Amino acid sequence: MPVVTILPGDIEIEVASGETLAQAAWRQDYQWPTTCWGEMACMVCACVVRDGEAAAEPASALEEGCIAERMPRFRQLPGTRLACQLRVIGDGLVVEKEGVRPPVCSA
Amino acid sequence: MSDNLARKRKSAAAVPFAMSEAHRVPKERYYDRGFFELEKEKLWHKTWQMACRLQEIPRPNDFVEYEICEQSVFLVRQADHSVKGFFNVCPHRATQLARGAGSFPGGQVTCPFHGWRWNCDGESSFIYGEHGFAPECLKKEEINLRECKVEVWGDSVWINLDANAGQLKDSIGSAAARLDDVAIGNWRVKWWQETILNANWKMAQEAFMEGWHVMRTHPQLTLGAGEATPPDSLRYDTYPGGHCSFESTVLERDYVNFDVMLASSQLLADGLDAMAIDRDMKVLESIRHKLGPGDSIREAVAREMRAYNEGAGIPMPAGIENQALWWNGMVFLFPNIFYLPMYGNSLAYRIRPYNNHPEWCRFEVWSLTTWPRSYPQTRASLKGRFDKDDADNWPLIPIQDFSNIERQQRGLHVLGYQGHRLATEWEAGISNMHRELDRRLA
Numbered sequence: 001m002p003v004v005t006i007l008p009g010d011i012e013i014e015v016a017s018g019e020t021l022a023q024a025a026w027r028q029d030y031q032w033p034t035t036c037w038g039e040m041a042c043m044v045c046a047c048v049v050r051d052g053e054a055a056a057e058p059a060s061a062l063e064e065g066c067i068a069e070r071m072p073r074f075r076q077l078p079g080t081r082l083a084c085q086l087r088v089i090g091d092g093l094v095v096e097k098e099g100v101r102p103p104v105c106s107a
Numbered sequence: 108m109s110d111n112l113a114r115k116r117k118s119a120a121a122v123p124f125a126m127s128e129a130h131r132v133p134k135e136r137y138y139d140r141g142f143f144e145l146e147k148e149k150l151w152h153k154t155w156q157m158a159c160r161l162q163e164i165p166r167p168n169d170f171v172e173y174e175i176c177e178q179s180v181f182l183v184r185q186a187d188h189s190v191k192g193f194f195n196v197c198p199h200r201a202t203q204l205a206r207g208a209g210s211f212p213g214g215q216v217t218c219p220f221h222g223w224r225w226n227c228d229g230e231s232s233f234i235y236g237e238h239g240f241a242p243e244c245l246k247k248e249e250i251n252l253r254e255c256k257v258e259v260w261g262d263s264v265w266i267n268l269d270a271n272a273g274q275l276k277d278s279i280g281s282a283a284a285r286l287d288d289v290a291i292g293n294w295r296v297k298w299w300q301e302t303i304l305n306a307n308w309k310m311a312q313e314a315f316m317e318g319w320h321v322m323r324t325h326p327q328l329t330l331g332a333g334e335a336t337p338p339d340s341l342r343y344d345t346y347p348g349g350h351c352s353f354e355s356t357v358l359e360r361d362y363v364n365f366d367v368m369l370a371s372s373q374l375l376a377d378g379l380d381a382m383a384i385d386r387d388m389k390v391l392e393s394i395r396h397k398l399g400p401g402d403s404i405r406e407a408v409a410r411e412m413r414a415y416n417e418g419a420g421i422p423m424p425a426g427i428e429n430q431a432l433w434w435n436g437m438v439f440l441f442p443n444i445f446y447l448p449m450y451g452n453s454l455a456y457r458i459r460p461y462n463n464h465p466e467w468c469r470f471e472v473w474s475l476t477t478w479p480r481s482y483p484q485t486r487a488s489l490k491g492r493f494d495k496d497d498a499d500n501w502p503l504i505p506i507q508d509f510s511n512i513e514r515q516q517r518g519l520h521v522l523g524y525q526g527h528r529l530a531t532e533w534e535a536g537i538s539n540m541h542r543e544l545d546r547r548l549a
């Protein structure tokens with residue numbers, strides 16, 4: 001299973017095939033910011049690709065359209081992707097995203 | 108007469124356009140708005156109905172919506188692989204929560220209006236703006252999603268909108284047992300598509316409750332016999348609860364002619380891609396050279412099918428070839444589901460009112476088959492909605508069936524038409540369905 005590194009905390013998340021990065025995070029009880037939970041409505045899940053771009057499936061026209069239309073201009077940095085749509089095909093992808101938290105231990 | 112009985116009699120008489128004679132169906136039952144409204148209230152809101160196949164929601168958090176008239180529920184696969192069903196409405200301001208089919212990422216059902224959320228088991232997980240509400244407006248038991256009754260049978264999820272409903276088996280048991288005998292639980296989706304018909308849902312489904320329309324509607328299946336085709340070559344049965352069946356009589360008579368048997372199966376494989384499918388045709392063709400003079404064709408088919416299935420890892424329960432239904436037939440489960448089994452495959456139909464209108468229905472068709480055990484389980488989805496006469500997307504046999512149904516619905520309105528008159532035995536299933544409907548509507 002490909003592993004994605006999330007900056008700034010160097011968090012590593014395994015992503016199963018057919019799954020998106022945010023889905024993988026939620027399935028493994030990480031917190032990944034969102035308010036629409038994968039509906040491509042909130043743009044809150046967006047992250048920026050910093051390295052290993054070849055390990056990510058390119059964005060669909062729909063994802064690009066949503067970003068252009070719904071995300072504030074100043075946040076549309078080069079490499080911006082919606083984590084709820086981002087599928088991974090290999091190792092080495094590094095993205096930056098504030099607010100990602102590892103699972104809370106319930107002990 | 109006891110008071111109770113008198114009351115019962117009175118309410119039965121109150122069903123409009125009731126079945127007062129077993130072999131006559133009043134025409135208003137197919138278009139009257141009041142009758143349709145009564146069906147909603149007394150039938151659809153209270154009956155067990157097949158809401159989805161398990162294959163539509165294979166993984167945790169997968170969901171599918173099921174609609175019946177204005178009602179909508181959604182079925183969600185739980186983390187433990189069980190299935191729950193929920194009334195499809197946000198308790199805040201009525202927004203529908205799920206549409207079509209999909210998956211709830213992160214296991215969160217999210218309302219698209221103000222963002223309230225629930226876990227996939229229906230428990231409220233987040234109320235945005237909670238402090239803006241009076242606590243009595245947010246009582247936990249009112250904010251959690253409301254469940255409907257759910258049972259699983261025949262690799263499908265059945266629901267009942269009535270919280271006081273009895274068990275599924277009490278509703279379909281007598282006829283469902285016939286399908287258990289042909290291993291319905293092993294069937295998976297080969298293809299699935301639908302059409303919209305300008306006809307009452309009952310009118311549409313009655314076209315499949317008898318087999319004797321084959322002579323004129325599907326002339327190719329008579330292999331040239333024309334009007335000499337016997338209308339009574341099937342065995343017909345009815346069951347308490349409105350169900351019915353017909354089945355092949357081959358166990359009593361065997362096939363007389365190998366080529367005729369092969370040609371009729373080939374017509375199903377070509378004209379339907381269901382019931383008999385390509386892999387069955389290969390097995391059947393291989394028999395020709397193995398048949399000695401005086402050999403039973405039926406026994407040869409059973410033997411070769413078993414040998415093939417065992418080799419291919421396709422489950423085939425012991426003795427299944429002694430079930431007439433395994434050879435060919437139909438089981439209708441009241442109110443609106445059909446299975447037409449043959450050789451470990453089956454055609455299936457589900458018919459529902461469409462657009463909340465008595466003269467429109469939505470007609471779904473599945474080709475089901477038993478795959479080898481090793482075959483991967485993929486998510487089943489509707490291939491599409493195609494016009495009833497779209498020959499690129501519908502096989503010949505359903506096109507032929509659909510072509511009569513809208514003409515019947517037109518005919519109902521023609522001055523002087525008195526209502527259907529039914530054949531005593533071959534159309535007893537239609538009468539049985541209507542009389543059960545009257546019991547429900549009373």
Ligand code: FES
Nearest residue numbers: 038042043045084
């Ligand atoms: S989760 Fe809302 S857009 Fe990705």
Ligand code: FES
Nearest residue numbers: 197199200218221
């Ligand atoms: S209508 Fe659903 S949260 Fe307001």
Ligand SMILES: [Fe+2]
Nearest residue numbers: 314324325508
């Ligand atoms: Fe037919």
